[in-house]
Every structure is written in C-alpha cells, then in structure tokens.
Amino acid sequence: MRAWKEIRPQFLPAMITMFLLLQVLFLVNMCYLYATQFRSTARYHNLSVLYVDYDRDVIGKSVFDAYQGLQGDSFPTLRLASSTEYPQEDDIREAVCRGEYWGAVYANPGGSEGLASALATGYRAPTSLTYVWNGVRYPVFSQAGIYANLLRLVEATRSSYYSNNGSAVVASTDLSSPASLGVFLNPIQAKEINIKGTEHGTRVFYNTVSMVMPIIQQFFFMLALNGISTRFGAFTRLSWKANSLIRLIASILYTFTGSLLMTSYIWAYREDWRLSGSRFVLTWMILWLLMHINFLFFDITTAFIPIQFMSFVVLTWAIFNVASTISPFELNPEFFRWGYALPSHEAYQVLIQIWSGGCNNRLYQALPIMFSWWIIGIPIAVYAMQHRCKAAMSEQGASDRMRLERNSEARNIGRINEK
Structure with missing residues (x-):
C-alpha cells in the first residue's frame, strides 16, 4: 500500500489521460474514415460516362431521352x-482506358435501320448499343456505380424507344408473327466491353486491407529492429554511419522479401484472373517502393516520438492511407482529396495501370509523389539515426553517472560503518 500511495499522484492522472486520448484517437480516425464514404452514392454524378451517337436515329435519341x-x-x-x-x-x-471517363456507351451505326429490318423480317435484332467500363478500376465501386447504372440506362432506353417509336412500329409491323413480336418485345440489344474483368472474391482486399498491411508490417519490424539494437547496444557501440548502413541493408532486404510475398499471395488467390509474369514483377516493384517508404516513415517517427505515443502515429497513418484508396475521390467530399499526396493512393493508381494492361495511366503523378517521399525520407532517416545514437549515448552517460554516484554512496556508507 505504501508503494501505491507513492505512485498514485502521478500514475492515475497519466493512466486517465492516456485512456481519454486513445478514445479520442479511435473516434477521430474512424469518423474520418466514415466521412469519406458518407452519402457517396449521392456523388455518382461526379463519375463521367461518355456517350457517342453513331446511329443518329431513333435509338440514338432514345438513349439521350432515357438519360434525361x-x-x-x-x-x-x-x-x-x-x-x-x-x-x-x-x-x-x-478514352475509358486512359481514365478520361469511368465508362462509355455508344449507339452503333445503322442500329435503327437494322432494328427496322429485323422487325419487318423477323430476324434477330442487331446489337444497338455498346457500353464500356474497366472492372479493375476500384472494382466494387465500378460495378455499383458504373456497370449497374449502364444496365439501368440500357433498360431505360428500351422504354424510351417504345415511347418514341412504339406506335409507329405497331402500325407498320405484323406482330402476329412470333419472330417479329419477339424483336418488338426486346428491341434494344446491348454489348458489354469490360476492359479488364475483375470478378474474383479477393478483389475487395486490393484497395482496403492490402493497403494497410505494408504499413503494419513495417511498424512491427521497426519495433523489433529498435529493440534488438538497444539490447545489443548498437546505438552506443557503433557509429551512426554503421547503424545507418545496417538499417539500410536490413530495410531493403526486408521490404524486398515482404513485397515479394505480398505479390505472391495476391497471385495465388487471383482465381482465373489472367495476369502475365511481367505484371507480377511490376506489382512486386511498386509494392517494394511503397513498403520502403513506410519503413522510412517509421524509422523517422520512432526516433523522435516516444514509443508510448506511437499508437497515435500508426493508427492515424494507416487510416489516412487506406481512406485514400478505399474509393475514388470523385465519391468523397472535396476535402479528402488532399490524399493525392499519400503514397498508398499513388501506389494503388499504379497497380490499377499494371493490372489493366496500361489503362488509367497516372505515372506522371504517382511516381513523382512516391519518389518524393522516398528521396526526402532517406536523408531525414539518416539524421534520425544520428539523433537516435546521440540520445542513446546521452542516456548511457546519465546511467553511468548514476551508477558511479550509487557506488560512491555505497562506499561512503561502508566507510562510515567501518568507523
């Protein structure tokens, strides 16, 4: 009880403060994440779909009327x-492949004439519309926001066709013919072009959990590396140059292996999703760069921020990064577009390009941002190592002085007792 009374004045306030700060930390971060998706379906109008009318007749007009x-x-x-x-x-x-539009629909040339001929002869109705989308570009949101709405547009075009031309068809077509009646009941035939189909189950992880793992993985390794270095006195027994070299080699090997394994399990569970070997290597390289950026980030922050406060840094960094990849910025409030500056967002843009065979080219933006993080992070990490070694030397010096003082006090007490 005596010991508890001695530590209670400092222990309780510290514990209560950390209790409250952690609650606020999780509340603020999860509010940030939820806010990115708040009423996102009401922002589908920010997704642009191209429409070209090659038909220039009743079907082309029906598409536009359906959109209205x-x-x-x-x-x-x-x-x-x-x-x-x-x-x-x-x-x-x-145009869709380049990422200028999220999708496209066009009325095929001669579609109205072909449909009129099919109604008259009873032959199968020709393909009147073609719609294009890229399934690998934010798969879940593309399917819900683009693919599903393109199907709605096709269905609405059928209704619009009846409104625009139904009475004329009924008056001029022999609907007693089963073949002609079949064409009349289903006049608008549509063809789908999915630039890169992405239907396998694990696709939901690519821009969510998979963007968190490079962060968590580097933080855990940094904790282990710092603990081992402290245990064996590397910060005090070796120069900052030697420590920097050891850490550089360890970081390259660790991130190189980690990115290889991450690419491997993506490939292992891709089901029948066809990707070439060259895309495996490109995926490996961009994930390596992302992991090494995260390693540098934690190498710097752990040098200046006490370990008891690193949970604030790790969680916030992870939430910010995954929030920038979980959905297109077109569906987020404009404030969240500052996430263009985050390495995970840019890495995912490059991954989309790799997996879709060159579509959605954002290298002009993604690589400068990622290499800026990397190039700036390296010298700061070196400075952080200097700071880490100096702090360790100072702490050891203080510890040595305290030990000498205790030894000196013990000798003095011994002399007094002898007298």
Missing part, C-alpha cells in the same frame, strides 16, 4: 461527344 429520366445525383453524368471527336469505336474504348 435517370439524370440525378445518384447517376453518372453522361457527356455527349460527336462522332468527329471519336471517329472510331476503338477511340471510345481508349
């Missing part, structure tokens, strides 16, 4: 473009 009925905050914005801007159908696919 669907237009709203929860539906992507249809951007009309002329056939002179996109003279070839492949030009539309390339």
Whole structure:
C-alpha cells in the first residue's frame, strides 16, 4: 500500500489521460474514415460516362431521352461527344482506358435501320448499343456505380424507344408473327466491353486491407529492429554511419522479401484472373517502393516520438492511407482529396495501370509523389539515426553517472560503518 500511495499522484492522472486520448484517437480516425464514404452514392454524378451517337436515329435519341429520366445525383453524368471527336469505336474504348471517363456507351451505326429490318423480317435484332467500363478500376465501386447504372440506362432506353417509336412500329409491323413480336418485345440489344474483368472474391482486399498491411508490417519490424539494437547496444557501440548502413541493408532486404510475398499471395488467390509474369514483377516493384517508404516513415517517427505515443502515429497513418484508396475521390467530399499526396493512393493508381494492361495511366503523378517521399525520407532517416545514437549515448552517460554516484554512496556508507 505504501508503494501505491507513492505512485498514485502521478500514475492515475497519466493512466486517465492516456485512456481519454486513445478514445479520442479511435473516434477521430474512424469518423474520418466514415466521412469519406458518407452519402457517396449521392456523388455518382461526379463519375463521367461518355456517350457517342453513331446511329443518329431513333435509338440514338432514345438513349439521350432515357438519360434525361435517370439524370440525378445518384447517376453518372453522361457527356455527349460527336462522332468527329471519336471517329472510331476503338477511340471510345481508349478514352475509358486512359481514365478520361469511368465508362462509355455508344449507339452503333445503322442500329435503327437494322432494328427496322429485323422487325419487318423477323430476324434477330442487331446489337444497338455498346457500353464500356474497366472492372479493375476500384472494382466494387465500378460495378455499383458504373456497370449497374449502364444496365439501368440500357433498360431505360428500351422504354424510351417504345415511347418514341412504339406506335409507329405497331402500325407498320405484323406482330402476329412470333419472330417479329419477339424483336418488338426486346428491341434494344446491348454489348458489354469490360476492359479488364475483375470478378474474383479477393478483389475487395486490393484497395482496403492490402493497403494497410505494408504499413503494419513495417511498424512491427521497426519495433523489433529498435529493440534488438538497444539490447545489443548498437546505438552506443557503433557509429551512426554503421547503424545507418545496417538499417539500410536490413530495410531493403526486408521490404524486398515482404513485397515479394505480398505479390505472391495476391497471385495465388487471383482465381482465373489472367495476369502475365511481367505484371507480377511490376506489382512486386511498386509494392517494394511503397513498403520502403513506410519503413522510412517509421524509422523517422520512432526516433523522435516516444514509443508510448506511437499508437497515435500508426493508427492515424494507416487510416489516412487506406481512406485514400478505399474509393475514388470523385465519391468523397472535396476535402479528402488532399490524399493525392499519400503514397498508398499513388501506389494503388499504379497497380490499377499494371493490372489493366496500361489503362488509367497516372505515372506522371504517382511516381513523382512516391519518389518524393522516398528521396526526402532517406536523408531525414539518416539524421534520425544520428539523433537516435546521440540520445542513446546521452542516456548511457546519465546511467553511468548514476551508477558511479550509487557506488560512491555505497562506499561512503561502508566507510562510515567501518568507523
């Protein structure tokens, strides 16, 4: 009880303070994460979809009329473009591939004429519409926000076609023919072009849990490395240059191996998702860079921030990074677009490009940002090592002085007792 009374005045306030700070930490970070997705479906209008009318007849008009009925905050914005801007159908696919649009739909040339002929002859209705999207670009959100709404547009186009041309078809078509009636009941045929299909189950981890692992993995290794270095006196017995060299070699080997294993389990569970060996290597390299940036980040922060406060840094850094990758910024409030500066967001943009065969090219933005983190982090990490070694030397010097003082007191007490 005596010991408790002695430590209670300092122990209780410290414990209560940390109790409250950790509660606030988790509350603020989770509010930040939830805020990125708050009413995100009401921002689907920020996703642009290209529309080109090669038909220039009743089907082309029906698409536009259908969009007028669907237009709203929860539906992507249809951007009309002329056939002179996109003279070839492949030009539309390339526009989606480049990431200029989240999707595209176009009325095929001669679609209305082909449909009229099919109604008259009873032949199968031709493909009137083609829609394009990229399933590897934020798979969950692309499927919900683009693919599902493109299907809604196709269905609405059928209804719009009946409104625009139904009475004329009924008056001029022999609907007693089962073949002609079948064409009339399903007049709009659509074709899908998915630039990179991504249907396997593990796709939900790519921009969520997988973006947290490079952070947690580096922090755990940093804790172990600092503990081992302290235990064996590396900070006091070796120069800061030697410590920096050891840490550089260890970090390169650890992140090189960690990124290889991460790429391996992505590949192992990709099911029938077809990716070439060269994309394996490119994925490995971008994950290595991301992991090494995180290693440098924790190498710096653990040198200046006491270990009891590192939980604030680790959780906040992880939440900020995963919040920047979990969904497109078009679906977030504008404030959260500062996340363009975070390494995880840029790494995921490069991964999309790698996995989709060169689509969504953001290298002009992603690589400068990531290399800025890396290049700036290296000299700061060296300075942090100097600070770490100086602090260790100072702590050892203070410990030696205290030990000498205790020994001196013990000798004095011994002399007094002898007398």
